[in-house]
């Protein structure tokens with residue numbers, strides 16, 4: 208099968224992307240709206256793109272009707288957001304926040320998750336998430352203004368919160384964290400089935 212994106216429906220392109228680029232980590236992004244209302248939503252077009260300084264990137268798409276997501280609007284307005292890491296123990300609450308709520312709905316309340324004040328940014332983190340990264344907006348790159356077109360949100364990490372029992376000499380214990388990834392559709396992946404592959408020339412560090 209050979210596919211030319213120029214003659215393929217956006218929804219089908221989306222299906223091809225999410226079925227091929229996987230598993231995807233999930234940024235559970237908290238933001239604050241113009242009226243001070245807290246917003247929380249998952250974004251799996253997400254990765255880390257720089258370690259020095261630490262920079263994260265995630266990509267809200269325009270809806271099929273061309274509407275901008277609240278997270279994008281809030282990041283642009285306030286210039287701050289928090290990326291919370293999704294573990295198995297918060298996956299159901301995370302899913303609740305992905306419904307298409309209007310901006311006046313506080314998704315912390317909808318999901319029952321607890322907002323905790325951040326250290327540097329004026330956006331709360333999620334208490335139940337074991338890792339959270341406070342970010343200051345670096346740049347928003349609008350890649351498309353078409354329905355389902357993405358913008359890339361780049362944020363510099365200014366504080367990292369890790370629950371003490373998950374942290375050992377700057378390593379995060381994956382068996383405790385039990386982070387989840389997103390596959391296509393409603394399917395998720397666990398991070399507990401792993402294998403090691405030592406790089407040629409590299410010394411295994413345990």
Ligand SMILES: Cc1cc2nc3c(=O)[nH]c(=O)nc-3n(C[C@H](O)[C@H](O)[C@H](O)COP(=O)(O)O)c2cc1C
Pocket residue numbers: 233246247248249250251252253266267268269275276277278279302304305306307308389
């Ligand atoms: C696990 C998961 C990952 C998602 N990833 C994305 C994504 O990368 N980009 C996107 O635009 N929407 C994504 N969504 C959909 C948004 O979370 C959904 O549209 C949400 O209502 C947006 O909320 P907001 O308007 O408050 O930002 C994802 C949904 C789920 C459940």
